[in-house]
Amino acid sequence: MLWKNDMVIGNVVSELRFGGLSIGYSTLKWKRRHFSGFMVNPKGWINPHMVIVGESGGGKSNACKSIVDRLCKSGAAVAILDPHDEYIGISGSISAKVYDAAKSGINILERDSMSEKEKASEVTGMLRRNFRLGDVQSYMLYRCIMYTYSVVEQRGSVPTMHDLAYSIRVFRRNARTASERNVLESLDRRLSLIDTGAFASSTAISQVASQNSIFLLSGLHTSEAQAIYMEGFLRKVYTHMLSSDSKGRMLYVIIDEAQKLGDNPVVGRIAAEGRKYGVGLIAISQRAKPVDKDLRANAAMLISFAVKEPEELNYVANFIAGGNEMGRFMQTKKALRSLAVGHAVVASGGNPIIVRFRRYCGESVDPEFAAVRAAAGGIRKEALVEALGGMGVADGAGTIEGLIGSGALGACDVVAGRYSGTWCISGNRNSPEHDVCVGIISSHLGSVGIRNRIYNSSYGPDIIAFHMGMRIAVEYETGSKGAEATARMIAARGQRFAGTAVFVNDAHYAEYAQRINNVARVSDLENVDVVHIAGQAK
Numbered sequence: 001m002l003w004k005n006d007m008v009i010g011n012v013v014s015e016l017r018f019g020g021l022s023i024g025y026s027t028l029k030w031k032r033r034h035f036s037g038f039m040v041n042p043k044g045w046i047n048p049h050m051v052i053v054g055e056s057g058g059g060k061s062n063a064c065k066s067i068v069d070r071l072c073k074s075g076a077a078v079a080i081l082d083p084h085d086e087y088i089g090i091s092g093s094i095s096a097k098v099y100d101a102a103k104s105g106i107n108i109l110e111r112d113s114m115s116e117k118e119k120a121s122e123v124t125g126m127l128r129r130n131f132r133l134g135d136v137q138s139y140m141l142y143r144c145i146m147y148t149y150s151v152v153e154q155r156g157s158v159p160t161m162h163d164l165a166y167s168i169r170v171f172r173r174n175a176r177t178a179s180e181r182n183v184l185e186s187l188d189r190r191l192s193l194i195d196t197g198a199f200a201s202s203t204a205i206s207q208v209a210s211q212n213s214i215f216l217l218s219g220l221h222t223s224e225a226q227a228i229y230m231e232g233f234l235r236k237v238y239t240h241m242l243s244s245d246s247k248g249r250m251l252y253v254i255i256d257e258a259q260k261l262g263d264n265p266v267v268g269r270i271a272a273e274g275r276k277y278g279v280g281l282i283a284i285s286q287r288a289k290p291v292d293k294d295l296r297a298n299a300a301m302l303i304s305f306a307v308k309e310p311e312e313l314n315y316v317a318n319f320i321a322g323g324n325e326m327g328r329f330m331q332t333k334k335a336l337r338s339l340a341v342g343h344a345v346v347a348s349g350g351n352p353i354i355v356r357f358r359r360y361c362g363e364s365v366d367p368e369f370a371a372v373r374a375a376a377g378g379i380r381k382e383a384l385v386e387a388l389g390g391m392g393v394a395d396g397a398g399t400i401e402g403l404i405g406s407g408a409l410g411a412c413d414v415v416a417g418r419y420s421g422t423w424c425i426s427g428n429r430n431s432p433e434h435d436v437c438v439g440i441i442s443s444h445l446g447s448v449g450i451r452n453r454i455y456n457s458s459y460g461p462d463i464i465a466f467h468m469g470m471r472i473a474v475e476y477e478t479g480s481k482g483a484e485a486t487a488r489m490i491a492a493r494g495q496r497f498a499g500t501a502v503f504v505n506d507a508h509y510a511e512y513a514q515r516i517n518n519v520a521r522v523s524d525l526e527n528v529d530v531v532h533i534a535g536q537a538k
Contacts, residue, residue, distance in 0.1 A: 045300035048280030054305025102219030258283035268294030
């Protein structure tokens with residue numbers, strides 16, 4: 001029985017069947033099926049899981065988009081873990097909420113009804129796998145996690161990776177031997193990769209299970225951070241599915257680059273138990289062998305695009321053929337090696353078939369997400385309205401005002417020559433005024449030939465400019481810090497930089513000018529010799 005609103009997502013080109021009889025043995029060959037329709041119907045499967053493999057450029061993402069679109073139209077919810085922002089284009093067509101993983105986090109230290117020891121053991125195993133820790137490192141990590149729970153939970157708070165990193169530094173300062181200190185220093189270096197906002201708080205999985213979601217992982221710049229985020233997310237899903245009162249709406253978790261997780265306990269658990277709780281996994285990988293073995297074993301369908309690497313080719317062909325008939329194996333291997341782009345060998349219980357997947361044409365970006373993404377570094381409101389208009393959004397101004405009202409966008413008015421106007425920004429670390437003006441100053445420096453980069457953290461200047469062999473610190477002050485505190489900051493910058501330039505808005509210029517020589521109004525930016533101002537602080 002087919003699902004409601006079922007749709008064809010490809011055409012069956014041929015099927016592996018008996019090609020004729022010869023004396024003493026039978027032969028197999030691919031026979032044409034006259035382009036019959038190919039539909040995916042997970043409700044008719046024993047398990048709702050699927051594995052999609054193949055070399056880059058073969059058509060995996062296109063096929064997955066078609067499958068996701070079909071699942072959504074059939075009433076299922078999807079959560080896509082997207083390492084390369086490949087699925088942004090379907091956010092509008094499937095009405096998906098888009099999360100930036102760098103800001104919408106997974107706190108892997110939340111206990112989720114587990115005891116401290118159980119959770120500490122689980123987190124130690126997760127970090128051990130992804131960072132390839134040894135026994136001594138893992139033991140020290142476990143001790144640090146237990147210490148973090150004892151200290152932070154006494155304050156009534158939930159520990160985060162930042163708390164764990166701090167605990168490791170406490171242990172390091174109090175290490176009794178040089179070898180123990182070296183172990184803790186190596187832990188500190190590795191875990192600093194995930195001491196970010198991505199692991200500071202958790203997105204509500206109950207909300208994810210009731211809607212379509214896309215999690216963009218590109219903001220997590222290392223494979224380790226992405227793999228830990230994926231595993232942490234799946235653990236939250238597993239906990240949620242076990243605690244749910246009823247199965248409710250079917251949830252499919254799509255894991256792109258699933259090979260990053262390898263053989264993973266939580267993947268195996270969901271693969272084995274997910275059917276009972278209405279959770280399915282769709283794993284996408286360039287290679288099949290690194291995908292979790294329990295997921296491979298429980299997947300009702302394997303879709304393989306072109307494979308040429310010899311070891312992978314043999315493995316996939318053997319997997320599809322069932323490993324029990326040489327003729328079947330050889331014909332499958334031959335087909336896998338010669339598949340055209342967009343064509344795949346599909347195994348789902350019966351004879352393998354070759355499918356040509358239709359090109360997915362439902363690309364439609366959610367306008368609110370498009371606005372937030374376009375404003376990531378700061379943009380004039382008029383330019384943002386124009387950009388949304390180019391995407392077919394009729395009321396771009398209304399969309400922007402709604403986002404400003406909800407807090408998804410920040411806005412500020414700037415008076416600075418050709419940069420004057422109302423600016424919008426998303427994901428700002430400080431106030432909208434501060435981060436917008438930092439971006440404007442950086443852009444202006446570049447326009448006059450001064451190489452620079454935005455640093456904008458509590459550990460360094462807002463901008464580092466490079467000129468005539470000098471490193472110059474550039475700061476924008478909103479007035480919240482005060483002129484006296486800024487003067488002390490400039491003195492500290494002088495130990496590391498050849499000069500420091502400070503910009504303020506007109507309202508605070510008089511106050512700052514009394515204590516700081518190298519200060520300028522941002523409204524005068526175009527008329528200021530920035531290098532000359534910076535040079536005064538040498």
